[in-house]
Amino acid sequence: MVTTSSLVSPSTAEHTAMGVVLDLIEGIGRVPTGGTVTVGFGHAHRVAALDLVEAWCAATGNEIAVAAQLTVTVRHGRAPDPLAQLDPAQRPGARVWVYTNFDCNLACDYCCVRSSPKAARRAIGADRLQQIASEAADADVSELILTGGEPFLLNDLDDLVNSCTDRLPTTLLTNGMLFRGTRLERLRRMDRSRLTLQVSVDSATPAIHDSHRGTGSWAKAVNGIRIAHEEGFRVKVAATLPADQMHELDPFHVFLDTLAISREDQVIRALAHRGVSDSGIELTVNSLIPEVTITADGVYWHPVAADHDDQFVTRDIFPLADAIAEITRRFVAHRRAADSAAEWFPCA
């Protein structure tokens, strides 16, 4: 038997839901824009009250921050769009990184993905790379960046690169040490008008570079830059510098000037505490603006952690647009959570 006291007429349910909105209006008026107010559902039916709160938010320019079981938290005004705060070039999916392989002819002591001659290849493969390039072009990606490992260890690298440059401007990261014989022939078959080579050089003189990357590697890399230039390629140089070597920057830039590397193509990146590096800056999904990164194992948040589970996003590379959307969604959620944390702990 149902007792009358357990029955709530539709009319009463509507009225109690409206009571929640009245509480919200009053609470919102007491917090500054960007602040939040939490109200309880009381005797209102949760679903009906949430529907009404949602409609009220849409009509008044506020937004639900958290819909809990017994309460709803509403933000006064709308939180700033984290994507709108980014430079368009930083938008997730503006560029897509692809690890072509993980094996390498070097075993750098700071490699963020633990590449070495002993590392398993884990190649992305021609078919997948072609599909990535195709879907990236359709997803408004403006550039593909191929990295490893050392891509020039792959016997089909020319085909791989050309499948990318056929669709989008592409940058190929390399240590620049393998431009000879058949590998030089592969380089010559790449599209100079659409491909930029990015060679890793860490210092103006051999000592520091070789201490991380192996004896003789500096001279070969510098020679590789000369070869690439002779072959008509645009060359960028990327240096990985620990904090205590940042004072070396000025002479380093001067050195790169002598190699005819334009200043805009001289990239300095901080050492990350990732992979086999035992020092460097800590990079987490909360502190990193994502750069969509694809490996044979799936999609990662950022190339600096493409061998780390904490930045693994999804095993599903395709549809690529979905993977980009998922990273974008997570980025927005992280930023909003960080903003909320800042609101919660203003004095701590």
Place this chain on the structure above:
Amino acid sequence: MTTPLVIGSVAYSPNVIPIWEGLRDYFAETTTPIDFVLFSNYGRQVDALISGTLDLAWNTNLAWVRTVAQTDDACRALASRDTDLNFKTVFVARTGSGFTSLQSLQGRRLVLGSRDSAQAAILPVHFLREAGLSEGDIRITRIDSDVGKHGDTGRSELDALRAVLDDRADAAAIGINTWNAIGRGELLPGAFESFWTSPEYSHCTFTAMPSLAIERADPWVANLLAMDWKNPQHRPIMEMEGLQAWVPPRLEGYASLVAAVSEQRIAPRW
């Protein structure tokens, strides 16, 4: 360096601070810089304006009318929000209550907001009188939730709506801004409906004493009116303050409140 104009405002909400800091930043880039002083109630603000502590006061319609009365018409209204020129009072009831006019309130329970709220208390009584009803014809309940702020917080109007939902009253008189805030009856058609809407009247206005020279006031007003809703730096301030454009005041829109204050013998320093 130009001496800033000192403007008074009542702190009816925490947003008042970012609004006025935003306005101060805006005017710092003009020929008429400002500073502001916040008050806890309009009575105190009008006192400060008349005593010369302030150059300008951001007044409600009641504060304007009281300033006019206390200065023998010598004060000047300089500018208002676009939304201040067509303010209204709305009488609302639970959907299906059967009210069709103010006369149909006879013998019923009407809840009013704070006694110093023009839109939710003073003018509703005036409109009832114009409709031939006296306070004795209706069972009136007053909810004085935010006295001193002239209804700016909206709290007493929300309390009045709660009283209707809780069946402690049959109808409520609220400002059009509160009616809009709850969705004008469209958000939840089964909850509230309006059955009478007042003629338009004027609400807030910047008030100056005659001691503020025209040479100082006019350029300031010109700079205020130059704020642009489409300018992304101006817009957040304008959104928070509830306007899309600053406009010259509409003085004839205060006539109904002047009459109401006189009829109801409203205390001069509210």
